[in-house]
Amino acid sequence: MSSAQALAGKKKEILKHWFQTTVDSYPADTARFLKNQQDPFANPVGQTTYRSLEALVDALIAGSGREAMMEALDPVIRIRAVQAFTPSKATAFVFSLKQIIRDCLSGESGDMVPLDRQIDEMAMAAFDLFMGCREKIYELKATESRNQFFGSLKRAGLIAETEADGPGF
Template sequence: MSSAKSLATKRQEILKNWFQVTVDSYPPDTARFLKSQKDPFANPVGQTTHQSLEALLDALISGAGRDTMAAALDPILRIRAVQTFTPSKATSFIFLLKQILRKHLAEDGRESGETMDGLDRQIDEMAMTAFDIYVACREKIYELKATESRNQFFGSLKRAGLIVETEADGPGL
């Protein structure tokens, strides 16, 4: 049995383990909630995290490219970008997959250097893509904060009568 088939047969178990270690990166009360609450409306973060991890695992098993991985990574990283995670902590869940895969492949006697090298390369590519997405999300957040601060500042000056807006080119001129 190839490593892809071996991973496919243990897909649910791998996914369960990966979800567990990913939500364990949250504070204990939050992690407990994310694990226990199954209602997607009451727990959208847990639901999105699970769906993203599932799509990433499927992409890894099928050998999908960077675009497929980026589409699966985007939702989970958008969530983690607005939370208090550092960049390394926000993307660390990807590297935890290496340990989980090694464990499951070793159980099947499939952990060869060549197999793990290929998986490691794919996971490293996934991590680099994740970091790019996370940084882009954080840049957007800082841009939005700067725009809001600028608008508040100029709004305050305008209300205080310290600045007056004038039309540079009036209508019909």
């Protein structure tokens, strides 16, 4: 039995443990809420995280490439990028999947090297997505600060704006 077939047979168990581990990376009160609140409207972060993890397990089973993994990672990484996670903490949940799979498939896993490579690729994709989101956040903050600064100067009468030239002194 291949590792992908073994993974497919234990998908629900693996997904349950991976979700628990991922949610446990949040503060205790938040983690408890994310685990216990089943209403997708009251708990969009928990539902989005669960769906993303499920899509990632499906991608592993199917042997999908980087694009499929990035598509599945995008929602959960966007959530984690706006929170107070460091890049390593935000993406560590991907690496935890290796041990979860080993624990769930003990004795029946076969060759784990292909799965390990896919998980490593998934982690690199997660890091790339996280950094892209953080760059966008900082770009938006810089643009907002610049707009506030020029707005203040304009209200103070220190600059005049023309359509052709943009802000000017």
